[in-house]
Amino acid sequence: MKMERLSQDKIRIFLTFDDLTERGIQKDDMWREIPKVHELFSEMMDQAYMELGFDASGPLAVEVLAMPAQGMMVIVTRGKMNFNSGEDTMEDELEEEVYELELTLEETDQVTYAFNDFEDLLRLAKVMAPMLTDGGTLYAYKNKWILLLDAEAMDEKKLQAVVAVLSEYGEAASVTQAVLEEYGKTVIAENAIGTLCAKFQ
Structure with missing residues (x-):
């Protein structure tokens, strides 16, 4: 707790x-x-x-x-x-x-994780890329990088694996997509994981 x-x-x-x-x-x-x-x-x-x-x-x-x-x-x-x-x-x-x-x-069907450091986010992206077909949306909000993934498309086993990896690099965030859309800045609108891997090899 x-x-x-x-x-x-x-x-x-x-x-x-x-x-x-x-x-x-x-x-x-x-x-x-x-x-x-x-x-x-x-x-x-x-x-x-x-x-x-x-x-x-x-x-x-x-x-x-x-x-x-x-x-x-x-x-x-x-x-x-x-x-x-x-x-x-x-x-x-x-x-x-x-x-x-x-x-x-x-x-919620969304998994939301916050990252203080962009380097942690890049390390996560490299590990996560093979696991995901849809790499989610990346936002900047309150001096943090917020990655939002849709859990609906994942089965329970895959979801557990994805959350385990996310937990190693970031921390669970309670901010909703509506708040991120309104008060945050959309950095990568879709397939954030794939885009990060492609741009920062």
């Missing part, structure tokens, strides 16, 4: 499928209201408090993005407490310490 603070009121947690399996949770369980998922969420909030000083009191918006072969990206945003609701309700809230959750669940 990896976590990082995105802003004062927002954190991102990356759960691998191993993290879920260790806790006896299947990927599909994240969509259901079961005690194990509540326990996992409490554990994540405790760890977020210890590691990042993130206090999960008050209303929380939780976005869960399931990524093929990578795991789950969980983004937690803390809302503002409503202090005008009278003293009694404030005391009740403090006593109960129950999370008020607004949950959004999404699934």
Whole structure:
């Protein structure tokens, strides 16, 4: 379980499928209201408090993005407490310490990896070229190179192999294609892996 603070009121947690399996949770369980998922969420909030000083009191918006072969990206945003609701309700809230959750669940068929160094990206391209017929799209976003591949065309075994190689050179990214299109810059629109290999031999 990896976590990082995105802003004062927002954190991102990356759960691998191993993290879920260790806790006896299947990927599909994240969509259901079961005690194990509540326990996992409490554990994540405790760890977020210890590691990042993130206090999960008050209303929380939780976005869960399931990524093929990578795991789950969980983004937690803390809302503002409503202090005008009278003293009694404030005391009740403090006593109960129950999370008020607004949950959004999404699934994506895209595998997105970020690279800090262009050299790492080139090394990856040389290893990946024989594995892929469609080499994805390359974006520049927030001083990183973001490679986006479509997992839909790959079978489970191939997907696992591709993700294993990607993990050696880059790190899983939670940014969506819509955000990359709007705020990033498209560097290579299609077959990025093949194009990188051809241009930088």
